[in-house]
Amino acid sequence: xxxxxxxxxxxxxxxxxxxxxxxxxxxxxxxxxxxxxxxxxxxxxxxxxxxxxxxxxxxxxxxxxxxxxxxxxxxxxxxxxxxxxxxxxxxxxxxxxxxxxxxxxxxxxxxxxxxxxxxxxxxxxxxxxxxxxxxxxxxxxxxxxxxxxxxxxxxxxxxxxxxxxxxxxxxxxxxxxxxxxxxxxxxxxxxxxxxxxxxxxxxxxxxxxxxxxxxxxxxxxxxxxxxxxxxxxxxxxxxxxxxxxxxxxxxxxxxxxxxxxxxxxxxxxxxxxxxxxxxxxxxxxxxxxxxxxxxxxxxxxxxxxxxxxxxxxxxxxxxxxxxxxxxxxxxxxxxxxxxxxxxxxxxxxxxxxxxxxxxxxxxxxxxxxxxxxxxxxxx
Amino acid sequence: xxxxxxxxxxxxxxxxxxxxxxxxxxxxxxxxxxxxxxxxxxxxxxxxxxxxxxxxxxxxxxxxxxxxxxxxxxxxxxxxxxxxxxxxxxxxxxxxxxxxxxxxxxxxxxxxxxxxxxxxxxxxxxxxxxxxxxxxxxxxxxxxxxxxxxxxxxxxxxxxxxxxxxxxxxxxxxxxxxxxxxxxxxxxxxxxxxxxxxxxxxxxxxxxxxxxxxxxxxxxxxxxxxxxxxxxxxxxxxxxxxxxxxxxxxxxxxxxxxxxxxxxxxxxxxxxxxxxxxxxxxxxxxxxxxxxxxxxxxxxxxxxxxxxxxxxxxxxxxxxxxxxxxxxxxxxxxxxxxxxxxxxxxxxxxxxxxxxxxxxxxxxxxxxxxxxxxxxxxxxxxxxxxxxxxxxxxxxxxxxx
Numbered sequence: 081x082x083x084x085x086x087x088x089x090x091x092x093x094x095x096x097x098x099x100x101x102x103x104x105x106x107x108x109x110x111x112x113x114x115x116x117x118x119x120x121x122x123x124x125x126x127x128x129x130x131x132x133x134x135x136x137x138x139x140x141x142x143x144x145x146x147x148x149x150x151x152x153x154x155x156x157x158x159x160x161x162x163x164x165x166x167x168x169x170x171x172x173x174x175x176x177x178x179x180x181x182x183x184x185x186x187x188x189x190x191x192x193x194x195x196x197x198x199x200x201x202x203x204x205x206x207x208x209x210x211x212x213x214x215x216x217x218x219x220x221x222x223x224x225x226x227x228x229x230x231x232x233x234x235x236x237x238x239x240x241x242x243x244x245x246x247x248x249x250x251x252x253x254x255x256x257x258x259x260x261x262x263x264x265x266x267x268x269x270x271x272x273x274x275x276x277x278x279x280x281x282x283x284x285x286x287x288x289x290x291x292x293x294x295x296x297x298x299x300x301x302x303x304x305x306x307x308x309x310x311x312x313x314x315x316x317x318x319x320x321x322x323x324x325x326x327x328x329x330x331x332x333x334x335x336x337x338x339x340x341x342x343x344x345x346x347x348x349x350x351x352x353x354x355x356x357x358x359x360x361x362x363x364x365x366x367x368x369x370x371x372x373x374x375x376x377x378x379x380x381x382x383x384x385x386x387x388x389x390x391x392x393x394x395x396x397x398x399x400x401x402x403x404x405x406x407x408x409x410x411x412x413x414x415x416x417x418x419x420x421x422x423x424x425x426x427x428x429x430x431x432x433x434x435x436x437x438x439x440x441x442x443x444x445x446x447x448x449x450x451x452x453x454x455x456x457x458x459x
Numbered sequence: 460x461x462x463x464x465x466x467x468x469x470x471x472x473x474x475x476x477x478x479x480x481x482x483x484x485x486x487x488x489x490x491x492x493x494x495x496x497x498x499x500x501x502x503x504x505x506x507x508x509x510x511x512x513x514x515x516x517x518x519x520x521x522x523x524x525x526x527x528x529x530x531x532x533x534x535x536x537x538x539x540x541x542x543x544x545x546x547x548x549x550x551x552x553x554x555x556x557x558x559x560x561x562x563x564x565x566x567x568x569x570x571x572x573x574x575x576x577x578x579x580x581x582x583x584x585x586x587x588x589x590x591x592x593x594x595x596x597x598x599x600x601x602x603x604x605x606x607x608x609x610x611x612x613x614x615x616x617x618x619x620x621x622x623x624x625x626x627x628x629x630x631x632x633x634x635x636x637x638x639x640x641x642x643x644x645x646x647x648x649x650x651x652x653x654x655x656x657x658x659x660x661x662x663x664x665x666x667x668x669x670x671x672x673x674x675x676x677x678x679x680x681x682x683x684x685x686x687x688x689x690x691x692x693x694x695x696x697x698x699x700x701x702x703x704x705x706x707x708x709x710x711x712x713x714x715x716x717x718x719x720x721x722x723x724x725x726x727x728x729x730x731x732x733x734x735x736x737x738x739x740x741x742x743x744x745x746x747x748x749x750x751x752x753x754x755x756x757x758x759x760x761x762x763x764x765x766x767x768x769x770x771x772x773x774x775x776x777x778x779x780x781x782x783x784x785x786x787x788x789x790x791x792x793x794x795x796x797x798x799x800x801x802x803x804x805x806x807x808x809x810x811x812x813x814x815x816x817x818x819x820x821x822x823x824x825x826x827x828x829x830x831x832x833x834x835x836x837x838x839x840x841x842x843x844x845x846x847x848x849x850x851x852x853x854x855x856x857x858x859x860x
Contacts, residue, residue, distance in 0.1 A: 081464045081531065083763040089460075149460055340858055360855035367854055368777050375756035382462050398749040451738075454745035 083378060089153040092146075095130055096154040100161040106428050109162045109284075118286035119165045119242050128197025133171040138182055141191035143175075151323050152381040156330025162431055164285055166200055166239040168327060173320035174201040177247050177264070180312035181303040186266055190245060201245040204234040204267075204290055205313055210256070212444040214314050217262045219292060221250035221302075228252075228265060228302060230273075230295040240288035241278045243269050248292070252307050264309035266301040267292070283438040284431070315385075321396050321443045322380035325403045328439040329377045331432045332370050332406060335414040338429055339363060342418055359417060366410050373406035394456050397449040403439070404446030411436040462759075464535070472535050479543040482508045488544030492719070494829035496667065497546055499582065499624040505546045506579030515577035516553055523561055523569070524577055531762050534706055541711030549621065552576040552583035556629045558702045559646065563687040563695050572627075572648070584622040586630035586649070586673065587696070589615060594849050596631070597640040597693060601675060603632035603647060610634070610647060610685070612655075612678040618843070622658050622671040625651050635690050646692035648684040655679070665835040666806050700845070704775035707844070708782030710755050716789045717748060723796045723826055734796060747788050754781045773857040776850040783840035783847060790830075790837040797827040804831060 085093070103126055112120045127133060135150055137143020144150075151172055158167050166174075175194055178201065181187040193199030210216030219232025230250050240246065246267045254261030267274065273295035276288040304312065340363060343354035353359055376399035383395035411433045415422035418429050425431075440446070464472070487501055509515045517533055519525025528536070541547070548554070557576050560568055575581040592599040601614025612632055622628065628649050635643030649656070655678035660668045686695055724735035724744060734740055761774045794801045800823030841847040 081468065081759055081763060082461055083760045085460060340860065343860065354860045357852070357855075360860050361848070361851040363858065363860060364773075364776075364780075364851035364854035367773065367858060368781060371757055371777055372750070372753040372781065375760060376753050378460065378760070379462070379752070379756055382460065398752050401746070401749050402753045450742050450745055450749070453749060454738075454741040 085149075085153055089150055092135075092150055093153040093157065096127075096132065097157045099126065099130055100157055100163065104161045104163060106162070106431075109164065109431070112164055113280075113284040117242065118280060118284070119239070124165050124200075125197055127165065127167070132167060133175075133197050134195035136172065136175050136179070137191050137195040138179060141182065141188055141195055143191065143195040148319060148322055148381040148384050151319075152326045152377065155323050155326035156333065159327035159330030159435065160334040162284070162428075162435060166202060166242055168320060168323055169202040169238045170194065170200045170243065172323045173203055173316050174243075174247060176319040177203055177312060177316035178303075180315065181264075184300075184303055186301060187303055190266065193244075199245065200239065200243045201247055201266075202237065202239045202243045203313070203316065204237045204240065204246040204248045205317075206235055207256075208233055208235040208289070210235075212448055213257075214317060215259055215262075215310065216256045217249050217251050217310075218256040219248070219250040221252050221263055221265060223252070223299070224296075226299050227296045228299060230265065230267065230292040230297065232292050234290045234292075236281075236287050237290045238281070238285060238287045240269065240276055240290050241286050245269065246274070246290065249309060249313055250292075254307075259310055261307045262310040262313070263306050264303045264313065265297055266303065267295060267297055271295050271297065281438060283435040285438075317443065318384045318392060318396055321400060322377070322384035324439055324442060325373075325377040325380045325399050328403050328407050328436060329370070329374050331435050331439070332373060332410045335410055335429060335432050335436075336363070336366050336370055338432075339366070339414045339417050342421075346419070362413055362417065366413055369406035369409050373403045376402040390456060394453060397453040397456065400444060400449040401446045401453065404449070407436040407440050408446075462756075464531075468531060468535060471532055472539060475536050475539045476543075478512055478514075479539060479545060482512070483540075483543055483545050487546060491544040491546060492715070493826065494833050499621075502546055502549055502624075503579045503582065506549075510578045515579065516557065516573075518554060519557065519561070519573075519577075523557075523573055530706070530765050534710075534758070534762055537706055538711035538714070541709075541715050544715070547712070549582070551585050551620070551625075551629075552581070554702070555585065555699050556583050556627075556648070559629070559686060559695050559699050562698060563646075567683070568648070568686070581626040582621075582624050584619055584625035584628050584651075586616040586619060586628045588618040590617050593618075594846055596696070597644070599631055599633060599644070601630065601632045602636070603634050603645060603680070605634070605682070605689075606679075608682050609679045610645075610682065612647070612649070612675045612680055614675050616673045616675070617661070617670075619658075619671045619673050620669060622651070622673055623660065623668065627651060628673070629686075631692055631696055634692075638690065641693040643690055644692040644696070645689050646686040646695045647680050648686065649678065649680050650684075653678050653680065663836065663839075665832040666804070667832070667836065669836075701775075704770075704779070706758075707775060708754055708758050708778040709786060710751070710758055710782075713751050713754075713782070713785055713789060716786070716793070717744075717751060719826075720744060720747075720789055720793050720796065723793065723824075726824065726826075727796055727798070740796075743792060747785065747792065750781075750788075751785050754778070754785060757781070773854040776845075776853045776857075779844060780841075780847045780850045780854075786840055787837050790834045794830045794834040797824065797830055800824060800827040801831045801834075803828070 134143040135146045139145040178187045178191050221228040221230050246269055248265045248267045249262050251261050252263045273293045275291040278288040281287050343359055344352050346353050379395050380399035383392055386392040414429055415433050421427055422429050513526050516525045517528050521527040560572055589599050603610040603612045630647045630649055631644050632647055633643050634645040655676040657674040659672045661670045725733050727734040729737050761770050803822055
């Protein structure tokens with residue numbers, strides 16, 4: 081039992097922190113957010129020079145071969161800096177998904193591209209009307225000779241516009257809701273028939289609903305055996321959930337720090353409002369929430385690759401419940417304690433608030449995971 | 460970073476388990492697991508058994524007769540003991556006054572008092588709170604006036620836990636009423652048999668006699684029973700309150716009670732189905748289980764950090780607030796689990812002990828008889844040991860407000 085970060089993990093954190101402090105101040109985030117693309121290729125190159133997208137790529141594909149604890153160590157800084165670039169969805173989840181198929185040539189090749197920062201690959205899995213049900217895949221892939229033909233619609237695909245490759249789940253047999261029959265395909269974003277309806281998300285990132293209309297991909301773009309990809313997809317999403325938790329904890333820490341600073345400076349009734357006990361207790365409650373959330377972000381990182389799937393799902397659902405509830409409380413109270421200023425676009429606090437709001441909604445909210453946890457217990 | 464305990468820690472856990480299997484009597488554990496009260500002899504007998512094993516003073520340094528356990532080992536012991544139905548350790552001797560005697564007492568006091576605490580030969584209680592001095596403890600008024608080789612003590616202490624069993628009481632008394640509040644307090648050890656001491660029970664809403672008022676009327680205390688210097692007692696008192704607070708979350712007891720909640724919710728039926736399958740009730744249990752898991756990891760994080768240096772921030776306050784909230788949530792949910800059979804309130808059924816005496820039974824399932832009383836009793840948790848509001852004041856101060 082030990083909760084210390086290793087020297088290597090601490091260094092990784094420090095390197096990312098320093099880079100983001102220098103290269104990604106709040107103003108930079110704001111200007112990038114307002115560009116058409118909503119992300120910055122030069123920032124991505126800078127992160128690639130530090131090795132960020134290579135962290136969890138296997139050494140054989142030019143990566144660093146690290147795991148969830150190293151991801152945990154740096155992820156909080158991405159949250160605190162409001163990083164818009166696709167670390168979570170490409171460097172963590174996309175990479176995790178491809179890693180499961182690293183013995184296939186197209187996946188290995190793409191992993192090398194991800195490690196160097198030249199390529200971006202994100203999952204296109206969840207579908208409209210299915211919320212967070214990972215088995216609900218209605219998009220189809222029909223085998224036609226040496227090709228597959230994909231038809232369907234993927235909902236809120238984060239960073240779809242920035243991606244070179246979409247990692248698309250599609251049904252090669254069965255019905256939506258079946259665990260069997262889901263296959264995974266590498267689909268170039270620019271392939272004919274791929275249509276993006278792109279939009280900004282609440283936290284300033286970019287996403288798209290992606291439509292596939294008779295999209296043809298070569299059969300070798302199917303990763304793994306036909307109809308057997310769901311387990312790998314869920315495993316990658318679990319790794320992503322743990323990283324999302326760490327990102328959110330970074331945001332919560334930043335919001336608490338900013339709120340403490342604000343109530344010490346803001347004067348009303350002739351004194352700093354931080355002298356008022358009602359605000360002190362609110363802030364104490366925020367800290368209590370934060371520390372429980374931090375504990376669960378550690379648990380999520382320690383358990384997200386656990387071979388016992390029941391233990392893994394229990395830990396991740398428990399983590400998402402605690403982190404979702406903490407994100408809601410800390411986010412709302414940080415805005416409240418900043419008063420009218422908390423409502424403005426000018427202050428960072430409203431931007432953190434929106435990133436935490438997004439974190440609550442992604443991969444199932446607290447209620448979804450509370451139910452899932454309760455059901456796992458009975459199983 | 461890893462969750463699993465080390466091989467040595469696992470081996471230690473096995474050692475504790477085997478001790479509990481050998482030494483914890485079925486009578487005692489049955490009482491503890493069913494939520495019945497333990498008597499003085501139950502507690503002292505347990506203390507004596509721990510002592511015989513060399514574990515009577517588990518937090519003490521080796522030179523004072525402790526087993527040399529670190530805080531992780533103490534945590535493991537308390538967890539295993541709680542799960543097995545071991546009596547909760549009465550803290551006033553081993554965890555409160557003993558560290559003060561070790562740090563600030565003289566050699567004669569150490570030799571006189573420490574061995575009997577460890578051996579379970581003397582029971583200690585606490586004389587801190589007064590009717591007018593609760594959270595604002597330093598405003599205490601019990602006076603001690605020096606007369607030759609004695610202090611003469613007059614005043615009243617309250618919320619004294621299990622003082623009816625005690626041989627000794629450690630007291631904060633005012634020796635200088637002119638000085639600043641905190642500077643006029645002295646720390647005295649007082650023999651409960653001294654003439655002039657009256658112990659009066661305070662009956663609580665659960666019907667139990669757990670706390671007392673203690674009146675001091677011209678009680679003569681030898682000067683040799685003063686800890687450290689006159690008027691320095693507040694320093695010692697704060698040391699005591701800050702000591703060994705990283706196990707205060709009571710994770711082991713909460714785990715045991717959560718398991719009991721699940722067991723009862725599986726036995727109770729609602730609409731013809733086990734209550735535990737009711738979606739709303741199941742979600743409430745799941746929420747408690749998740750909150751407890753998060754607190755357990757927070758507690759382990761504190762222990763892990765303590766291997767390098769003692770916790771000096773708001774950690775203990777966080778553990779206290781969150782721990783008590785979870786214990787209270789469990790006791791409330793346990794009561795609600797039995798529905799109308801939480802209503803019968805027969806004191807003798809709560810004291811029935813492990814021997815199933817049908818004439819002392821309550822109606823309804825046997826496990827129901829203590830649940831309402833336990834819910835009432837557990838409301839104390841957020842009040843004692845520094846109210847949860849005081850803990851939040853401490854947290855706010857620690858983070859710079």
